[in-house]
Amino acid sequence: MCQRKYSNSDILAIECEKGAIEAGHEVDYVSLKGKILSIVCLTFIRSGCCVLKDDIAEIMDKVKEAEVIVYASQIYYYEMCGQMKTLLDRLNPLYSSDYAFRDICMIATAAEDEESAFEKAELKGIVTGAGIANSNDALNYNDVMKKAYDLGRSL
Ligand SMILES: Cc1cc2nc3c(=O)[nH]c(=O)nc-3n(C[C@H](O)[C@H](O)[C@H](O)COP(=O)(O)O)c2cc1C
Numbered sequence: 001m002c003q004r005k006y007s008n009s010d011i012l013a014i015e016c017e018k019g020a021i022e023a024g025h026e027v028d029y030v031s032l033k034g035k036i037l038s039i040v041c042l043t044f045i046r047s048g049c050c051v052l053k054d055d056i057a058e059i060m061d062k063v064k065e066a067e068v069i070v071y072a073s074q075i076y077y078y079e080m081c082g083q084m085k086t087l088l089d090r091l092n093p094l095y096s097s098d099y100a101f102r103d104i105c106m107i108a109t110a111a112e113d114e115e116s117a118f119e120k121a122e123l124k125g126i127v128t129g130a131g132i133a134n135s136n137d138a139l140n141y142n143d144v145m146k147k148a149y150d151l152g153r154s155l
Contacts, residue, residue, distance in 0.1 A: 008109040009073055009074045009109045010033075010072070012072060012107045013029070013070070013072035013107055016070055016072070017029050020070075025068075028062050028066065030059055035054075035055040035059070036054040036055050037054055037056055037086045037087060037090055038056075038090075039086060040086070040089040040090050040092065056087075056090045059087070060091060060093070064099045065100055066100060067100050068102075069104045070104075070105040071105070071106050072108070073106075074110070075109065075111075080108070124154075125151045125154065127144065127151055128144075129141065
């Protein structure tokens, strides 16, 4: 979890920790507050090591060993906070590793209590381009290209 002192997400994460401990679990609470996380680079993804010395190695060891992960983040601009996104990016080398966790939970706090901030607008269409990675690849995905085109046509 991340950010300001006495934050809402902190409070909920600590409450969750309390419940987990009372249920008999061993909990390792990791706060991103004060942690230095560099942005991800390809060298890091390929080798799992970073030339920049920051706090990721220590966090990654804990995440790898954990059986359950509970992430907590405040919502910033309809998304997790940037520090949490950077953490998830930096954990990328774990994907192909023998990590222990199977369950992941998310705690998120947001100021809005409405279903949507844009009452007069509705979500009309989604186009997902899964599997598209390299530049220009999208051009080869005719089905996705057509969905994007059809969405445009339907507007
Ligand atoms: C920069 C910034 C962006 C925010 N964006 C959103 C948002 O998009 N939607 C929302 O509901 N609340 C938003 N909030 C409000 C926070 O999510 C809310 O206050 C939350 O409880 C803060 O958690 P914290 O105390 O752990 O920092 C934003 C707050 C800040 C400072």
